[in-house]
Amino acid sequence: MWGVLSTANIGRKLVNPAIAKSANGTLHAVASRDGAKAEAFARAGGFATSHGSYEALLADPAVQAVYIPLPNSLHHRWTIAAAEAGKDVLCEKPLALTAADCRAMAAAARATGVLLMEAFMYRFHPRTERMIALVHGGVLGAPRAIRSTFSFRLASPANIRFDLALGGGALMDVGCYCVNVSRTLAGAEPVEVIATANWNASGVDTELTGILRFASGLVAHFDCALTLERSERVEVSGAQGRLVSEGAFVANADGVLLSEYKGGTATAHEFPGVDQYQRMVEHFAAQALARRAGRPASVRYGPEEATANLAVIEALLRSARAGGRPEPVVP
Ligand SMILES: NC(=O)c1ccc[n+]([C@@H]2O[C@H](COP(=O)([O-])OP(=O)(O)OC[C@H]3O[C@@H](n4cnc5c(N)ncnc54)[C@H](OP(=O)(O)O)[C@@H]3O)[C@@H](O)[C@H]2O)c1
Known part of the structure; x- marks a missing residue:
């Protein structure tokens, strides 16, 4: 079950539809800073539900993995928040603005045991x-x-x-x-x-x-x-x-x-x-589902790659x- 942080264009046009048609994922929730915008976006995009803040989406227990297509300067903050909420994170490129921020994001994922991958489709x-x-x-x-x-x-x-x-x-x-x-x-x-x-x-x-x-x-x-x-x-x-x-x-x-x-x-x-976006989200979801089932799981391109x-x-x-x-x- 995926949650999407924001009503970004890249989500609307390519990644959310890829999740919707993926073999192993469901578009569950979208969040926006504006609740009405989130609701309209959810209706038009086939999401089951919407949230009026990013925090509310991260508190939604049905969301297992989040896709983060926020402006680049916000990737660091919201990836760490998502990891701390126990969600696996697929975050847009570039993963952060600095290698130091990438390292902090990787450390948050390690500490919480979640998966983190940069969405270079x-x-x-x-x-x-x-x-x-x-x-x-x-x-x-x-x-x-x-x-x-x-x-x-x-x-x-x-x-x-x-x-x-x-x-x-x-x-x-x-x-x-x-x-x-x-x-x-x-x-x-x-x-x-x-x-x-x-x-x-x-x-x-x-x-x-x-x-x-x-x-x-x-x-x-x-x-x-x-x-x-x-x-x-x-x-x-x-x-x-x-x-x-x-x-x-x-x-x-x-x-x-x-x-x-x-x-x-x-x-x-x-x-x-x-659809390379679909191939990417299916790979990520397969690993996230394996992790949740207690099986060995790792993404093909981890945060260390993004840091480099x-x-x-x-x-x-x-x-x-x-x-x-x-x-x-x-x-
Ligand atoms: N992989 C690809 O093919 C691809 C292609 C394009 C972009 N991207 C990446 O995806 C990310 C988003 O790009 P985009 O062009 O889709 O962005 P966009 O359409 O401008 O959307 C960004 C979203 O972020 C939210 N947001 C939160 N704080 C914001 C702020 N201060 N200013 C503006 N928006 C804010 C807004 O959603 P709410 O109002 O709903 O909160 C907005 O809809 C970037 O990291 C970009 O590099 C990847």
Whole structure:
């Protein structure tokens, strides 16, 4: 039985419907700061009930797991509150604004025995799984270059992504995917980063370009933006080939390709359309149900993984704010 903290757009459009059609979960309750809004949202979205505050949802004994799609600055506070209420927590990306906050969230989950996972849904797409397996299986030789991008154009200046106090910015919102896929494909943590950014008047990075240097000599570079035509792409190269994933992150419903290039020959790996959000919530619910039944349970991507991602994001922001000075990644 799921509870959803807020009437966020991402919940309404993609994650709540994925929970509703999942094989092992039920949309039980939604909470909003405004009770009437919660009630209308519950009716329209197929929830059994609603609550007029986040606290009330966490006190609902029928809620076993919560999905948290709050503004980034609120992930830390409400994840800890949910863990203390004994709920398993699937929280939106980025899990927090700092690695230190992630560590505190992980500690709260450990202390209360609940599960905590960051909702990076793209990792549950079979194409992403295949890309990771091929690279780690050595099909390209050792990866030497990873190029990624995630940009889109935000229409409303009132969007939470333009507000520094709410944890906005291109890097926090979409660059976090590029950092995540780079670290995952590398199978290692970068030792040093460099970044340059353009900022809005409130101090949010609207466009950011970053370089991640790994001890092996592998370099990953990426760009992200809240101001540009939509682009989502990942390319990884080694001496023996390269793989390209177009529309790499938000792929949903339609079939997709993973293109492999080796010695002048192209191979297209085809994947039928899947709902990667559904695959993510089903994985999480299966582990949460196992935990509640007293069976061994663990999520595929734990909070330590999210902590490492945030350490890189923090170093990139330090570098961009210092005009592109190389910054070490503090593990
Ligand atoms: N994985 C993905 O594909 C994906 C896609 C988009 C976004 N996200 C993530 O999901 C989260 C939410 O993004 P979104 O675009 O869906 O957000 P959104 O539509 O702006 O919704 C955020 C919700 O948070 C609640 N809230 C509480 N305090 C708030 C405050 N001070 N200001 C604004 N809202 C406040 C509001 O709900 P109530 O009024 O009901 O309390 C609001 O509806 C972010 O962490 C984002 O990174 C993930």
